[in-house]
Amino acid sequence: MSGRTAQRDSGGMASILDETPPRPLFGPAAALAVLAGIGACLSLPALPPWPCLAFAFACGFGAWLHGDRLAGAFSLGLGLAGLHAAAGLAQQLPQALENQERMLSGRIVGLPQSEPRRTRFRMRVDAGAEMPPALRGKEVQLSCYDDFDAAEPGPRTALAAGARWRIRARLRAPRGLRNPGGFDSEAYALAQRIAATGYVREPGLARPLSPPAGIDAWRERLSRRIAAQVPQASSKFVRALALGDTQALADRDWEVLRANGLTHLIAISGFHVGLVAGFFALIAGAIWRLHPAWARCLPRQDAAGAAAVAGALTYAAVAGFALPTMRTALMIAVVAAARWSRRPQRGVESLALAAMALLFADPLAVLAPGFWLSFAGVAWLLWCLPPNPGAVRRPVRDFFGAQAIATLGLLPLSATLFGQASLAGPLANLAAVPWWSLVVVPLSLLGLGAESLCEGTGAFFWRWAARAFDATWPWFEALADTGVAAYGLPEAAWYALPLACLGAFWLLLPRGTPAKPLALLLWLPLLWPQRGLPKSGEAELTTIDVGQGLSVLVRTSEHALLYDMGPAVRDGYDAGERAVLPTLRALGVRRLDRIVVSHADNDHAGGWEAVRRSLPIADALAPQGSRVAQTRPCLAGTEWRWDGVRFRILHPPPDFPYLGNEASCVLRIETAHGAALLTGDIGEVIERRLLRQARADVRADVVWVAHHGSRGSSDPAFVAATGARYALVSAGYSNRFGHPNPGVVERWQEAGAGVPTTFESGALRVRLTADGITLAARRRQVPRLWDAVRRRERVSYRQESTRPLVPEG
Template identity: 40%
Template structure:
C-alpha cells in the first residue's frame, strides 16, 4: 500500500506541476518525455515514481494546450456578432439582468464554432437551462483585473472551461421548454411550491445547488458564521446521504417481508452509491461533490471486494482522479478546501484511542477542520469566522441529520404526489436556522489575515499539522512558533523619507495606495457596479491587506463620481480610517462622512503631502476633484483626479514637477493640456482605465500628446496594478507590473 500511495503522490505532482508555469512549453517537448518515462520505469522504485510523474506532466500539458487553444479568437475580441447557443447550467438572476453559460456556440453568419461563453444580459428576458437562443453579443477574451491579494477571475474562468465573455445587446429564443433541462424544470416546480414560505427559495440551494437562490445578505451571514459550506450541495451532504441510504437499505433487507437471500452488502452499497450520484447530479457535479462521490464509490468497491484500504489511500486516489479528469480543477479554492478538510479529518482523528463517544469525536472533528483549514483560507485570501467552531458544532447536525433528509423527502413527496407541505416545513426550518445564524453574525467578527509569503505560509501549515498530530502535547511550543508568521506577518515598508505608490487595476475607475514608513493613505477606492459588485471590497481591500495595512491614516476621495467613490464605504467598514476627505463630501453615499478638501500641507516620515482643492462648489463635478501632490526628496507624484483643462489652468501656479503623473480623468480628451504636462514634466504617466472601455479612454490625441513630450506611458488595463518606489532620487523606480510579476499561462498576454 505504501508503494501505491507513493505512486499516486508522484502522479499528482506531475498533474499539478504545469500550474506553476508562466508559459506552457511547446508540445514538442512531449516527444522525448514519453520514451524517457518508459525507460525510468525499470530503474527501481525511484525510477517508477519519476516515470509516473512524467506521465502526469505529459497528460496535464496536453490538456492545458487544448484548453488554451479553445479560447475566443483574438480577431473577435471587442467585436459584436450574432451567435447561437444553448443555455447551460442554472442561469443566475442578478440585480441588473441575467448571467449564464452558453454552450454549443456558433456564429450565425459564418457557422464558425465558438468556445463556451459566459454572458451577461443587462435587463434581458428570463432564460432557462437547455433553451436555444440567438444573441447579438459583444465578445471579449476571458480577461479580468490583475491585483495583489485579489481573486484571480481568469483562473476561475479557465477552471470552468470558459473560453470567452460577452455582453448581450439583444436576443431571441429559438426553442423553448421542449429542450429545457431537468434541473431547470425541478427548480421551477420547487420554486412554485416554496412560494408561500417567506425566504423559502433558500431551500433550492440545498436541493439543487442553486447558489443564486441566496441573497447577498444571506451570503454575508454564512460567511460571518463560517457556514457557507452548509448551504450548497457539498461533499458532506453527499456522504451523509450515502450513509443514510446504506443504513436504511440494510435495515429494510433484514425485515422479514423484504428478506434478501444474498449478502446484504451487494445491494446496500450500489443503492447508496446510486442515491449519492443522483444527489450529486443535482449540483452539476461541483468539485467537492466529485470528491465525495469518488470516495463513496471507492469505499463501496473496496467493501464489495472485501478489501480494507486505508482512508488515506482512498482520499489520495479520489484526489488524483479528480485532477486527472480536469487538471485545471486545482485553480478553484473549493477544490483545496474540500479535499484538505477530509484529509485533515483522516490525519487528525485516525487511531485516537482517547476519543471515546460520539460527541467527543464530533467536537474533535470540528476542531481539526477549524484549525487545519486556517492556513488554506489565508492562501486563498478568505476571512476566518471567530464563531465558526461553535456554530458548526450545532448547525451541521441540525442541517445534515434533520433538515436535509426532511427537504429530500419533501421533494420526493412533492414530485410524486404534488403535496408540498413537507417541503414547506423544511423551508420554514431552514428559515429558523438562518434566524439563529443572523443573530450570531451580529456579534461574530470576520478575521482577515494577510498572506505572509510562501516560506511563512509553509511554516504556518507545519505548525497547524503539529497541533493536530498525536504528538501535539509535545510539539505545542514549536507549533506556536511556526504559527507566528500568520499571526504577526512581516511586510517590507518604505524607509524613512521614501514613498511607495501602488496604482490598482480597478477597470474604469481609480484607486491608489500611498505608503510611507509608518503611514498609509488611500486615494479613491474604485466603483460599486450596478450589478452589486463592489471593487472596494473585492479589489482594494485585499490589495491593502496584502501590503500589511491594518488601518488607514487617510481616505482621500477626489470627488463623488462612482468610479472614484463607489468602493469607499466598503473599505471604511472593514478598516479603521482616521480621516476621510473629499472634494464633494455632500454627494457621497449615505454612511460615508467626509470633511471638505481644503488647502493643507503636512509631512509623514520625511515625505511631504500637499492638498490642492479644485474649483469652487458651483463648478463641474470633475473640476472639484481634490488634487494631491507628494514629494520624496527630489522625486514627486501628482494625483489630479478627474480635473479637466479648466481645472488644470486653475492649478498651474501651485503645481510642482513630478516624476509620476496620474493622467487626469483617465486620459480623457478634455484633460491633459500641453501647459499642464509641461508644468508637471513627468517621467511616467499612468492611465487608469478599463480595457476597451466605452469612453475610449485614454484618447489617442492625449496619448500622442504625452508621447510627443517624451513621457513614458503605463496602462493599468495592460499591466494590471503597478507599483512605483520613490527614494528621494530624481527618477523613481517602477518596481513591478502585477500582470507580469504574477503571470501564469492562463492569464491573457
C-alpha cells in the first residue's frame, strides 16, 4: 500500500472516530434548551417585533432539525413563546374600547363560582357578526352582582355551566395589582387567553339562549348531586377531589392546605390522573387475559396502553381539562406511543418528550406554577430513584424516600413561587398522599361512575369518601394552627433560586460525596435574603397597590408601621388578605410595632381584620368615634421616635368630632434626610386648617395626595406649602370616581412635583436616606413584557384623547 493511500485511509478512519452522533430531536438537552428559550423570551421587559420573532422561530426550527440542536431549540422556544405572547396580548381588549357597555352572547365555560353576592364565570363569546369584532370567539371573565341570596332563584343563580346567555356587560382589559410577593393576575390572564374582564350590567335583563350542555354541564350536575347527597361539611372536598370543583372551599380551608403543603392534592392532580390511567390499564389487561385470542389483533400491552390513555383523557375531561391533568395525560400518551413503536425509552426521555409536546402546544404554560412543580418533581424522582430491575423492592422505604426527595428538591421552587415554605409539609404529605390518593379519591371516582350509570347510587361511595376525609382533616387543622406549619420567606434576589437548586442537587448526590454540609450555604440567599432595611436615621415608605384604597408600610432600621390596609368589598375581595399581607411577608415584616387607621371608611380600614388576625401588633391608633375595633385614639400632638426617625400626629385634635374623611389621622415622618406626609382623606377645609396652625409642619419632600386625588382635596395653597418633590396617588385602575382628578394632577405638577400613581406603576417605594430621596415603581423595577405592550397602548390612546397625561414618575 502506498503512503498516500495509507494516509487517506487513516484520515478517513479518524474522521469516523471523531464524528459524534447527533443529539436526539426530543432528548432532555433539547427540552431544556426549548424551555430556556421560552423562559428568556417571557423574561424580557418588552416584546420584540413579530417579524423578529418569526425569524427566530424559523431559524431555530431549521437549526433544530439539521444544525446545532441546542442553539436551534433555544431560538425555536424564544420565537414560539414570543409569537404566542404577541397573539395573546393582541387578542385582549384594546384601551379605546374599555369601560364601554357591550351586548354579548356566548356559552359559559367551566364551572361558575357562586359567592354570597357574586357569581364569577367565564364566557366564550359567539363568533357571529353581531358581536363586537374585538371579542368574537374569545373568552371573557365576568362577575354578576345582585342582592339575591344564593338559595333563592334569580339572574345570578341561574347561570349554569354550558348554558348560552345574552347579557350586557362593562368590560376592560385584564388588569391586576403589582406588589412584592403578590399574585400576577395579568400573567394568569395571558396564560389562560382571557381577552377581557368585567361585570354584568342590569342582571335582571340577562336572557338564557339555550339550556346547559356539554361536559361542563355534566360536571356541574354531579357537583350539585354530591352537595345534596353528602350531609358532611367535607362534601366540598369530595367535589374538589372528584371533579376539580373548588368553589365551595373557604379561605380557612385554603389556609390549612397552604400551611400543610397540600394544595397540590386537593384538586384533581397529575398523580390522581395516573391512578385512573393505571386502573384502566389493569382492567384492559385483565380482559385480554380472559380472551387470549384478542391478542392476535392487538397485543395485550398495546391494549393496556390504549386503555391508560383513554382513562387519562376521560379523567382530564372530568376535571375540565385543567393544565395539571393535561400534562399527565400527555406524559401517559407519550409513554404509550413509545411502547407501541417498540422502541425502548427511559423515563427521562419520556419526560422530555412530554415536556416538549406541551411546550410546543402552549409555551405560555410556563407562566403557571404547576408546570414547574409537576415536571421538576418527576425529574427529581427519575434522577434520584432510577429503575433497577434487579433490586429488591421495598415499598415503604421507596415511598418515604420519594417523599423526602420531592420535599427537598421542590423546596426552592415552592419558596420562590409562593413566598413560603411549609415546615409541616413533609409530615402532612406522608399521611395525605396515601390516604387521600388511595382511599378518598377512588371512593369519590367510584361514586361518579355509579351515579353516571344509575342516578342515586353514587351517594354510598361519596359518603364513605367524606368519612375517610374527615378522619384526617382535623389533624391537619390542628397542625396548621401550631403557628410553625408555614414559614413566610422574604423576596429573594434572582440568583437565589439557581443557587438553592444547586444546593439541593448537591445534597441529593450519592452517599460518599464530599462536603455535603457545605451545600446548605447555597440555600442562604433564598431562605435568609438581604432585606435592605434602612440605616439608623433613615426611613423607607412603601405604598402597597391595593386598588381603590390606601395602604402604606413605613420601616425604620428596627421598627415597622402600617398606615391603612386597603378595602374589603362585598364581593369577597379583601386587600388585607390579597395585597397587604403578601407584601409584608415579601418584605420580611413579621410583626407590626404600630398601626394607624386613618379613618373607618372601607377603602382604608377594610383590610384591618385580616391584618389583625394574621400578624402580632403592638399598638393601633384610629380617630375617636371611628369604632375601629381594638384601637386607641389617634390625637394631634402624639409623638414618638424610632431609630432616629420622628413621628408626629398633626390631626385630628382632641375633642374633634368624627366626621369621616375630615377626621383622618394625618401623620408626619421626619428624618435627617427628608420628610413625608400621610394625609388620609382630608379635604380642603382641613388642609387650610393645618396651614393656619403650623405651616412648617406640612412642608415635606413626599406627600400622599389626600383622598386619592379627588377634586375636593389638594387646596392650591396647601400644595404650594408642601414643596413636595413627589406627590403619590393611591387609586384603582379606571375607578368609577375618576381619581385622580386631572386638575389636581396638573396642580401638583405645576408646583414641581412628580405624580406617580399605583394603578400605573404598582407598588411605590420611597427611601429617605443619606444618599438622597429615591422612588422605585414596581412595574418599572420588575418589568414584564405585557406591561410594555399596555404602556405603549395607553400612550397611543392618550395622544388621541383630550384627557391630560398622568405620568408614572
